[in-house]
Amino acid sequence: MGRTKAFGLLVVCGLLAGCLGQTQTGDQARNADAKEITLTIVANAAVGGKNARGANWIQNWVIPKFTEMQKAKGVTATIKFEQNGTGDEDFKTKVALDLKTGGGGDIVEIDGIWLGEFAQAGQIKPLDEVVGDTGWDGWNQIPKAVQGLGEFDGKRYGVPMGTDGRVLFFNKKLFAQAGLPADWQPRSWQDVLDAGAKLKGVPGVTPIQLNGGSAMGEATTMQGVLPALVGTGKPIYDNGKWQGDSAQLKDVLGLYQKIYGGGLGDPVLQQEANGRQRSFTLFSENRIGILLESDYFWRSVVEPKNGVAKMADRDAAVGWALVPAQRPKAGVGGQDFVSMSGGGVRVINPNTQYPRQAWEFMQFLNSAEAVKESLAGTAQLTQRQDVNDQVLGGDPMLSFIAEEVLPITRYRPGLADYPKVSAALQQATADVVSGRSPDDVAKAYREALVKAVGEQNVG
Amino acid sequence: MDSSGLGVRRAVGFVAPALVLIGIFLVFPALWTLYIGITNYQLTGPAAANPQVVGLDNVIEAVRDPLFTNSVWLTALFVLFSAVIGQNVLGFVLAWLLRSVSPWLRRTTEGLVLLSWILPSTVVAFLWFAVLSRDTGTLGLLLGSPETSWLVQYPMTSLIIFNVWRGTAFSMLLYTSALAAVPPSQLETARLMGASGWQTVRDVVFPHIRGHVLTNTLLISLWTANDFTPFLLTSGGPNHQSEVLPVLIYRQALEGGQLGYASAMSMLLLVGNLAIALVYLRLLRRRA
Numbered sequence: 001m002g003r004t005k006a007f008g009l010l011v012v013c014g015l016l017a018g019c020l021g022q023t024q025t026g027d028q029a030r031n032a033d034a035k036e037i038t039l040t041i042v043a044n045a046a047v048g049g050k051n052a053r054g055a056n057w058i059q060n061w062v063i064p065k066f067t068e069m070q071k072a073k074g075v076t077a078t079i080k081f082e083q084n085g086t087g088d089e090d091f092k093t094k095v096a097l098d099l100k101t102g103g104g105g106d107i108v109e110i111d112g113i114w115l116g117e118f119a120q121a122g123q124i125k126p127l128d129e130v131v132g133d134t135g136w137d138g139w140n141q142i143p144k145a146v147q148g149l150g151e152f153d154g155k156r157y158g159v160p161m162g163t164d165g166r167v168l169f170f171n172k173k174l175f176a177q178a179g180l181p182a183d184w185q186p187r188s189w190q191d192v193l194d195a196g197a198k199l200k201g202v203p204g205v206t207p208i209q210l211n212g213g214s215a216m217g218e219a220t221t222m223q224g225v226l227p228a229l230v231g232t233g234k235p236i237y238d239n240g241k242w243q244g245d246s247a248q249l250k251d252v253l254g255l256y257q258k259i260y261g262g263g264l265g266d267p268v269l270q271q272e273a274n275g276r277q278r279s280f281t282l283f284s285e286n287r288i289g290i291l292l293e294s295d296y297f298w299r300s301v302v303e304p305k306n307g308v309a310k311m312a313d314r315d316a317a318v319g320w321a322l323v324p325a326q327r328p329k330a331g332v333g334g335q336d337f338v339s340m341s342g343g344g345v346r347v348i349n350p351n352t353q354y355p356r357q358a359w360e361f362m363q364f365l366n367s368a369e370a371v372k373e374s375l376a377g378t379a380q381l382t383q384r385q386d387v388n389d390q391v392l393g394g395d396p397m398l399s400f401i402a403e404e405v406l407p408i409t410r411y412r413p414g415l416a417d418y419p420k421v422s423a424a425l426q427q428a429t430a431d432v433v434s435g436r437s438p439d440d441v442a443k444a445y446r447e448a449l450v451k452a453v454g455e456q457n458v459g
Numbered sequence: 460m461d462s463s464g465l466g467v468r469r470a471v472g473f474v475a476p477a478l479v480l481i482g483i484f485l486v487f488p489a490l491w492t493l494y495i496g497i498t499n500y501q502l503t504g505p506a507a508a509n510p511q512v513v514g515l516d517n518v519i520e521a522v523r524d525p526l527f528t529n530s531v532w533l534t535a536l537f538v539l540f541s542a543v544i545g546q547n548v549l550g551f552v553l554a555w556l557l558r559s560v561s562p563w564l565r566r567t568t569e570g571l572v573l574l575s576w577i578l579p580s581t582v583v584a585f586l587w588f589a590v591l592s593r594d595t596g597t598l599g600l601l602l603g604s605p606e607t608s609w610l611v612q613y614p615m616t617s618l619i620i621f622n623v624w625r626g627t628a629f630s631m632l633l634y635t636s637a638l639a640a641v642p643p644s645q646l647e648t649a650r651l652m653g654a655s656g657w658q659t660v661r662d663v664v665f666p667h668i669r670g671h672v673l674t675n676t677l678l679i680s681l682w683t684a685n686d687f688t689p690f691l692l693t694s695g696g697p698n699h700q701s702e703v704l705p706v707l708i709y710r711q712a713l714e715g716g717q718l719g720y721a722s723a724m725s726m727l728l729l730v731g732n733l734a735i736a737l738v739y740l741r742l743l744r745r746r747a
Contacts, residue, residue: 093713096502114503117716121507215696268593271611271697416504423715430698 028132032356037070038078039354039361042095042105046085052306055083057374066364079361080105089217099123099349106352107362112149112160112345113218116416119152125350126155131359138366141384145411150345152414158347159366162382164294165405166227166339167320168192174289175319177202185321187328187336189231189255192290196264199289206266208259209279209291212429213270220429221422222340222412223292228252230338230410231325237413241459242421244449245442251326253428253438260433270433277308284309292323294342298397299380320397322404332410339409343383381406420452489729496723502716510719517723527724529699530707531731534684536615537622537703542683543676545623550630550675554638555660557631569631576628584691587621591692614693614701621692622683630675637671638664670743677739681732704728 031037045051047059063079070077082105084091092114098104100123110118118124128134134156139147142160149160172182178198186192196207211224229236232248243249259265269275269282280301282288291297302311302318311317323338325331331338346365348358364370371387379395381402382388392399412418428445432438449458465473496517500510521527553572557565575583590597593608609617641664649659665672687705689695695702695710702710708728712721 089714093502093716096716097713100502100507117503120505121501121503123503123507213696213698215694268608268611268697272593272608273610273694273696419716434698 028130028355031354034354034357035074036076036078037354037357038080039107039352039358040080040082040105041107041109041361041365042082042084042098043109044084044086044088044091045109046083049083049085050308051300053300053376053378054374055081057376061373062365062370065370066361069364075357077357087217088219096121096123099351102351104349104351106349106354106358107346107365108349109161109344109346110158111218112343113412113414113418115150115152115157115345115347116414117419118347119155119157120416123350124157124347126157127348127359128156130348130350130352131355134359136363138363138368138384141368141386143385146343146383148411148414149343150347158345159362160383161344161346162380163341163343163406164296164381165341165401165409166223166292166294166323167401167405168290168292168323169283169297170195170290170319170321171283171286171288171317172319173286173317174199174202174205178289182319184319186324188324189228189326191324193258193262193264195290196259200264202289205287205289206269206282207264207289209269209283209288210256210259210265211270211276211279211292212256212260212265212426212433213275214423214426214430215271215273216276217426218422219276220426222342223294224256225252225425225429226340226410226412227292227323227338228255228326230332230340231323231330233325233330233332233334235332235410236421236425237415237418238459240457242417242449242453242457244458245446246459249428249445250438250442253432253441256429256432257438261435267433267435271430280309284311286317295381295398295401299378303378320400322408335408337408339405341406341409341411417453417457421449424448424452492722492725495719496726498719500719500722502713502718504716506719507716513719517720518727520720521724521727526699526702526707527727530702530704533615533701534703537619537686537689538680538683541619541622542626542679545619546626546630546679546683547672547676549623549627551634553627553631554634555664557635558638569635572628572631575624576626580688580691583625584688587692591617610693611697614697618689618692618701618703622686622688625688626679626683630679633671633675634668637668641667673739673743677736680735680739684728684732684735 041058041062043051043054043058045055045058047055049055058081063081066079067077084094086094088111092111095104095108095110095114096118099108099118100121115124138159146160146163147156149163150156150158168186170184175182175184175195178195178201180195180198184195186195192208199205199207210228211220213220216224226236229243229248229252232251234243234246234248236243260267260270269279272278279288279291280297283291284302284307293301298314298318298320301307301309302314304310304312304314307314325336325338328336346362348355348362352358366383368384368386371382371384372391375382375387375391379391379398381392381398388402392402424445427448428441431441431444446458463470497512497514498510499506499513499517501507553568557568588610591599591609593599593611594605596605596609598609599605599607645663646659649663654662685705686703687709689701689703690706690709693701695706704724705728708721708724711717711724715721
């Protein structure tokens with residue numbers, strides 16, 4: 001038996017010796033001349049489910065078209081589409097685990113804000129290290145600010161998939177019942193709260209939905225805390241430091257308290273496991289008055305044909321207004337109105353078997369023809385200027401985003417610590433929503449922040 | 460010593476496949492967890508590329524972390540009420556009552572109880588979600604309070620009731636077979652002496668099945684402490700109110716990306732389990 005034990009230990013030690021966190025890069029031209037290739041594209045999109053339009057596009061247009069193009073060159077291409085229809089955080093976990101273990105698709109669609117973490121972990125690499133020459137005429141069509149979504153530490157990691165902007169959506173039918181104007185445009189937080197107080201008089205209606213709590217994940221940060229915070233004049237990352245328990249942060253938490261402690265919002269909804277999806281459904285059922293979201297809400301949620309919470313009368317019933325600063329001129333840069341923006345990025349897996357072909361596929365995905373096709377007749381702020389010029393005119397909401405919102409918007413800091421800060425902010429709103437006082441919560445938030453990023457990085 | 464007459468070499472040959480499997484799927488992951496637990500390994504970010512050994516820092520941090528202590532407390536509640544009390548008592552009562560009813564009723568009841576045990580967790584979680592959710596949940600409609608979101612407003616109570624429902628079958632089966640070992644003559648004597656039902660259970664039945672009770676309690680306590688199904692129902696929410704240890708560990712490791720820290724927590728859970736197991740084993744030995 002002694003021998004077996006020794007053998008067992010030997011096996012275990014051998015396995016343990018494999019060190020943590022390794023990644024390898026190969027030759028960029030490997031398999032460049034292959035006559036048979038297989039590429040997999042991974043997205044948080046599913047036919048008939050989440051982001052259905054994007055999924056349909058990949059499945060029914062991209063794959064047949066690209067396979068055909070390759071066939072014309074004498075290459076047999078098998079393109080696989082790995083569909084997902086889950087929360088963004090779960091999808092991120094999955095992608096991180098895939099990349100970490102050397103697996104995953106060849107092209108992966110991720111949120112631009114995850115880029116820093118993945119890059120620092122070595123799970124993705126600068127584009128030119130993965131595929132070699134990255135020359136492409138498409139770069140001229142992508143505005144610098146949008147290209148920045150695919151960059152980290154001054155290096156380009158991927159190709160962005162467009163951008164967005166945040167506004168207050170409101171239900172005009174409920175507004176009419178509450179005696180509020182159809183061209184509503186609040187000029188301060190108080191204006192929003194006042195409108196909420198009037199909406200409270202309409203039976204069965206939750207006046208305001210401002211995402212809060214950890215269950216909503218990044219949606220709380222992006223559609224709640226950060227737009228409010230830029231409205232106080234101080235962004236979350238300022239002068240090289242993360243904002244601690246500042247007066248501005250307390251104001252933001254105070255706003256949450258006014259909404260959720262004052263009966264203007266539904267605190268239970270913020271804590272439910274599927275609260276965000278439910279808030280969409282409630283809005284589409286005319287049961288939420290005001291909701292802060294990005295244009296995604298207009299394009300993919302209440303969209304009458306493919307939305308996840310369709311509203312047949314969207315064009316008549318849904319209004320939008322700029323997000324006001326706390327008070328006029330109190331916003332970041334002295335602005336009256338504010339917004340936050342983000343966007344997805346497609347990256348190439350450093351472990352791909354076919355780097356050159358993956359880059360070719362990437363260029364195809366981002367060609368003017370493909371981008372235009374992906375819109376399926378609708379409008380969206382794509383990454384390409386030439387496509388935007390053609391399609392945005394037809395949609396009043398998206399033109400509004402392009403013309404009114406993008407000039408005043410801010411982007412999240414592309415730092416690897418950001419997700420930890422975001423989690424601390426979510427926790428802070430969760431605490432306020434469940435009834436704790438903003439002052440207590442701000443203190444706890446500061447402690448969490450110091451623990452996450454270090455005392456020296458907290459302002 | 461060599462009662463089977465195999466000889467050492469052949470005996471080793473016979474057990475080697477089993478040992479290899481245990482080594483790969485049990486010993487190695489356990490040691491690996493211990494190793495990761497002393498590093499600052501993360502899912503993403505710089506510490507994913509170059510993890511550093513931080514010794515016992517993770518353990519110290521965990522013990523001081525209010526989320527961890529909250530979680531230990533919730534796990535203790537969960538084990539005590541859903542397993543030690545809930546499943547144990549309900550399982551015994553079912554086994555005791557079903558002895559004397561007609562076979563078809565016994566089979567039907569046993570079948571239903573077993574069904575809740577053998578269904579896959581995801582299916583069961585989905586069903587309970589449908590029962591407990593707001594607006595259209597079955598329970599809310601039955602009680603005439605559709606606005607109650609049971610899993611949000613009463614998260615731990617919901618989980619405890621759920622787990623009693625889910626796990627009672629095992630206790631019931633075990634006690635059914637244990638009760639068969641009680642000599643009928645003693646039960647008959649007790650009846651003739653005029654003992655009440657409770658007196659019979661306490662003085663006649665219990666001494667016979669004491670070992671079964673301890674074994675059963677040990678097993679269901681450990682299973683419940685390690686149960687991950689609560690994640691499917693509440694994901695630990697709202698605001699950590701139902702975050703039992705397995706859920707906390709999962710969230711820290713995969714949602715928070717703190718693989719090292721979460722591994723240290725799982726090690727603490729393992730130590731806790733071992734301590735519980737030792738207490739039970741000691742009790743069992745005292746009986747012997």
